[in-house]
Structure formats: structure tokens, C-alpha cells
Amino acid sequence: MKKFALATAFAAMAISPLTQAADYVIDTEGAHAFIQFRVSHLGYSYVEGRFNTFAGTFSFDDKNVAAAKIELTIDTKSVDSNHAARDKHLRSGDFLNVDKHGKATFVSTKIVPKTAGQFDVVGNFTFNGVTKEITINAQKVGEGQDPWGGYRAGFTGTSAINLSDFAIKNILGPKAETVALSFVVEGVRK
Amino acid sequence: MTQTKSYAKSQILLHWLMAVVVFGLFGVGFWMVDLTYYSEWYRIAPHWHQSVGFMLALAWVARIVLLRIHGKPSPLESHKPAEIRAAHFTHALLYLLMLCLFISGYLISTADGRAIAIFNWFELPGLGELFAEQADIAGTVHQYAAYGLIALVVIHAAGALKHHLIDKDDTLNRILGRTKPQPSNYDQEQ
Numbered sequence: 001m002k003k004f005a006l007a008t009a010f011a012a013m014a015i016s017p018l019t020q021a022a023d024y025v026i027d028t029e030g031a032h033a034f035i036q037f038r039v040s041h042l043g044y045s046y047v048e049g050r051f052n053t054f055a056g057t058f059s060f061d062d063k064n065v066a067a068a069k070i071e072l073t074i075d076t077k078s079v080d081s082n083h084a085a086r087d088k089h090l091r092s093g094d095f096l097n098v099d100k101h102g103k104a105t106f107v108s109t110k111i112v113p114k115t116a117g118q119f120d121v122v123g124n125f126t127f128n129g130v131t132k133e134i135t136i137n138a139q140k141v142g143e144g145q146d147p148w149g150g151y152r153a154g155f156t157g158t159s160a161i162n163l164s165d166f167a168i169k170n171i172l173g174p175k176a177e178t179v180a181l182s183f184v185v186e187g188v189r190k
Numbered sequence: 191m192t193q194t195k196s197y198a199k200s201q202i203l204l205h206w207l208m209a210v211v212v213f214g215l216f217g218v219g220f221w222m223v224d225l226t227y228y229s230e231w232y233r234i235a236p237h238w239h240q241s242v243g244f245m246l247a248l249a250w251v252a253r254i255v256l257l258r259i260h261g262k263p264s265p266l267e268s269h270k271p272a273e274i275r276a277a278h279f280t281h282a283l284l285y286l287l288m289l290c291l292f293i294s295g296y297l298i299s300t301a302d303g304r305a306i307a308i309f310n311w312f313e314l315p316g317l318g319e320l321f322a323e324q325a326d327i328a329g330t331v332h333q334y335a336a337y338g339l340i341a342l343v344v345i346h347a348a349g350a351l352k353h354h355l356i357d358k359d360d361t362l363n364r365i366l367g368r369t370k371p372q373p374s375n376y377d378q379e380q
Binding site: 082 | 226227228298299300302304319323324325326329
């Protein structure tokens with residue numbers, strides 16, 4: 001009987017990982033993920049743009065949201081504001097400094113569940129060579145089977161950073177100090 | 191024996207006009223890249239730089255055409271073979287660097303297919319991105335070609351002054367339209 005009890009215990013331990021978070025790869029291949037930014041133009045309007053090249057993974061389980069994790073690596077050279085001359089300026093030492101800091105990364109450190117489907121993703125954002133903690137207000141959009149035999153889960157998120165926090169001198173006027181970030185993240189389960 | 195054959199009046203005029211424009215464009219280019227976003231020149235200076243640059247390209251074509259029509263004076267008898275070779279090489283490189291500046295300048299602003307407005311007179315159509323990182327690569331080429339051109343112009347001018355002041359020959363007089371210079375004319379140099 002002791003042997004059986006031990007076996008049951010082991011079995012229970014083996015079964016328990018069923019509630020472990022599933023691992024996803026962000027679907028950049030099919031471009032079902034977007035990293036966008038928005039910054040004031042003169043205080044009268046906005047300039048929006050995005051990073052075209054990035055990669056990442058996340059793990060997520062509805063039953064244990066607090067255990068979720070996400071990692072993102074952004075190729076800052078891929079900045080695209082739909083204006084080549086402006087993008088050239090954005091890549092320069094005035095802004096993204098891509099020759100020195102071609103990669104920006106976000107690594108989550110803590111997930112704080114809020115109301116259903118809403119949670120804060122706290123993590124370290126490394127941008128222009130400076131690492132600082134930021135919080136992304138995230139929202140689950142949905143998950144389920146896709147029509148091609150895979151399983152997908154998708155989220156949106158918003159955050160904001162101050163240029164001066166990341167050693168970028170704001171030369172665009174006081175209203176442009178804060179840059180809003182928005183994320184659409186769709187993952188395909190591994 | 192004095193070589194009296196000079197350049198055609200049109201060649202002389204265009205030569206000095208281009209000399210002035212080359213220095214003007216270099217000065218404006220050097221200055222405008224550091225303008226702040228809120229400078230009143232931020233938009234107009236590049237517009238003029240591009241417009242005048244286009245006119246210089248037209249003048250460049252005209253110079254080549256005039257060279258085909260009128261030819262150029264044969265070297266003075268006092269010119270040493272090495273001097274002749276150096277002068278021809280410098281002339282060819284001046285033309286080549288200018289061509290390089292026209293092309294690279296065009297490629298910076300048209301990497302996204304945008305046209306370049308020439309003096310609000312007409313729009314020079316853009317060809318879009320012809321190669322990866324076009325705006326950045328073209329920008330770097332444009333910058334160094336401009337430094338190279340100015341360095342070469344200084345060498346070119348130093349050569350002309352050497353012939354004028356030290357060798358006291360007619361090299362510079364030919365491009366000043368003084369077909370039959372007298373030694374006394376040297377003092378009236380402008």
C-alpha cells in the first residue's frame with residue numbers, strides 16, 4: 001500500500017503540470033503582432049509609427065494569470081513612421097541611436113491580475129541602452145483553435161515611456177516628452 | 191610661346207557659378223543638419239538645398255555637353271606631365287563626386303517613394319527603396335562625398351593659385367576669360 005501511495009503521489013505531481021502555463025511564440029511570421037508608438041506633434045496632433053521587426057515568446061494560462069511571462073526583442077532599426085527621411089532621423093543619435101543600441105528588450109518580472117481578462121505586466125524595458133521598469137496594461141482578447149490546426153492566444157497592451165528616462169534628449173517640444181506604446185500580441189502555442 | 195586658347199564664355203560662366211553653388215550647398219548642408227525642430231529654417235533649408243542641388247545637377251550636365259562641344263584648352267607647354275595627369279585626375283574626380291552627391295542626395299529623400307519638390311516648381315518623382323537601408327547609406331555617402339568634394343576643390347584651387355602666383359602662367363587666366371594675359375594683369379586679380 002505504501003508503494004501505491006507513493007505512486008499516487010508521483011502521479012499527482014505528474015498531473016499537476018496540466019495547469020502549467022502554455023508556451024507561445026509571438027506570430028511575427030504571419031505579422032499578427034504589432035508594436036506601435038504615438039508621440040505628440042507640436043502639441044497639435046500625433047505622429048504614429050511602429051517597429052516592423054521584433055520577436056518574442058510568452059507563456060499564459062487563464063487559470064494562473066500571475067504565472068504568465070513574456071519576453072520581447074525589438075529591432076530598433078526597423079522603426080517605420082511612413083516617412084523615410086523621418087525614420088532616418090529617428091534611427092540617428094538624436095533618438096534611437098540604432099548603431100549603438102540596435103535592440104530593445106522587454107522581459108516581464110511580475111504579472112498583476114486585475115479584473116477578468118485584465119492584468120498589469122511589470123517588466124524591465126531596455127531601450128537605448130537604459131533598463132527601466134515599466135508597466136504594460138494588458139488585456140486578453142481571446143484564445144482558441146485557429147483554422148489551420150494551431151492554437152492561438154491574443155492580447156493588447158498599452159504603456160508609456162518618458163524619453164528622458166531612456167537618455168533620449170527631447171528635441172520635439174514639451175508635449176513630445178512622453179511616448180505612448182501600444183502592443184498587439186498574438187501567439188501560436190508551441 | 192604662350193598658350194592663348196581659353197575656355198568658351200559659357201564654360202567659364204558655368205564654372206564659376208557652380209563653384210559658388212558648391213560652396214553654398216556645402217555650407218547650407220553642413221548647417222541645416224543640426225537645425226532644431228523648432229527652427230524656422232528646419233523645413234525651408236532642406237527644400238532649398240534639394241532645389242539648388244537639382245539645378246547644380248542640370249549645370250553639371252550642361253558642363254559635360256559644353257565640354258563635348260567646345261573641348262578644353264590643351265595644357266600649357268610649361269605644364270609638367272605629372273601636373274597634367276594630376277589636373278585631369280582632379281577634374282574627373284570633381285565631376286564624379288558631384289554625380290555621387292546628386293545620386294545619393296536624391297536617394298535619401300526618395301527612399302519611401304516620396305517626390306522631391308523643386309522650388310515648388312515641379313516634383314522630381316521618387317523611385318522608392320532601391321536597396322535596404324537606403325536613406326541611411328545614401329546619407330552617409332552624401333556626407334563623405336561632400337567632404338571629399340570640398341577637399342578636392344581646395345586642392346583644385348590651390349593648384350590654380352600655384353600656377354598663377356608661383357609659376358606665373360596662364361592656367362588660372364584661361365578660366366577667368368583672359369585669353370591674352372599680360373604679366374601686368376596679374377596684380378589686378380580679383
